[in-house]
Amino acid sequence: GQNIDQPTEMTATEGAIVQINCTYQTSGFNGLFWYQQHAGEAPTFLSYNVLDGLEEKGRFSSFLSRSKGYSYLLLKELQMKDSASYLCAVMDSNYQLIWGAGTKLIIKP
Amino acid sequence: DVKVTQSSRYLVKRTGEKVFLECVQDMDHENMFWYRQDPGLGLRLIYFSYDVKMKEKGDIPEGYSVSREKKERFSLILESASTNQTSMYLCASSSATAHNSPLHFGNGTRLTVT
Numbered sequence: 545g546q547n548i549d550q551p552t553e554m555t556a557t558e559g560a561i562v563q564i565n566c567t568y569q570t571s572g573f574n575g576l577f578w579y580q581q582h583a584g585e586a587p588t589f590l591s592y593n594v595l596d597g598l599e600e601k602g603r604f605s606s607f608l609s610r611s612k613g614y615s616y617l618l619l620k621e622l623q624m625k626d627s628a629s630y631l632c633a634v635m636d637s638n639y640q641l642i643w644g645a646g647t648k649l650i651i652k653p
Numbered sequence: 654d655v656k657v658t659q660s661s662r663y664l665v666k667r668t669g670e671k672v673f674l675e676c677v678q679d680m681d682h683e684n685m686f687w688y689r690q691d692p693g694l695g696l697r698l699i700y701f702s703y704d705v706k707m708k709e710k711g712d713i714p715e716g717y718s719v720s721r722e723k724k725e726r727f728s729l730i731l732e733s734a735s736t737n738q739t740s741m742y743l744c745a746s747s748s749a750t751a752h753n754s755p756l757h758f759g760n761g762t763r764l765t766v767t
Contacts, residue, residue, distance in 0.1 A: 548695060552693075574752060574753075575752075575753050577753075577755065579756075584760075584761075585760060585761075586657070586743070586758035586759055586760045586761065587743070587756075587758050588758070589755035589756065589757075592753050592755065594753065631695075631696070633695075633696075635752065635753070639752050640698070641696075641698070641756075642695070643695030643696040643697075644695050645693055645694055645695050646695070
């Protein structure tokens, strides 16, 4: 079967760095997405990786290792507004998205 | 900015009622999707559509149907609502120009079936 694993919840301190991991087993691979979802709001697109390596976008970076079936989202200089759920999704060989359950990130002052 | 609008934020319906959830997008996207989001689970795809009058079943279509009469509008129908359909429903759209086009989501409809 197809599976995406992420930690359920993480806590970090304002100003610090946090890494949210995502491991996957899917039928084929056509890219991995990260979305951010604030409580009660719509998920919004953060990043897309299809090749191995690190993609940096401001305070957020996303890393992919296809051979290990692994990705992480790195958030630097954490702000209170980064408190949200972070959703990992993999596009399989049929171009269908398989979603993880999301990681709830709590930022403390 | 892409806008995906879902007609209701909160709905309360009784078991057996027919329920309509409406979704409209304003960016001329070809692809539209309906998901449900439940605690502890990833988003689950109910139905999707790649074109007007076209629909495809997702992973959990049972108990649901959809309608896409116009490009901008994608409706989800619960033929006879049941308590296990209590959930957050998310509509999304995306461009067909590339497979990695990101999804744009509406704010969701929280449906409670009593």
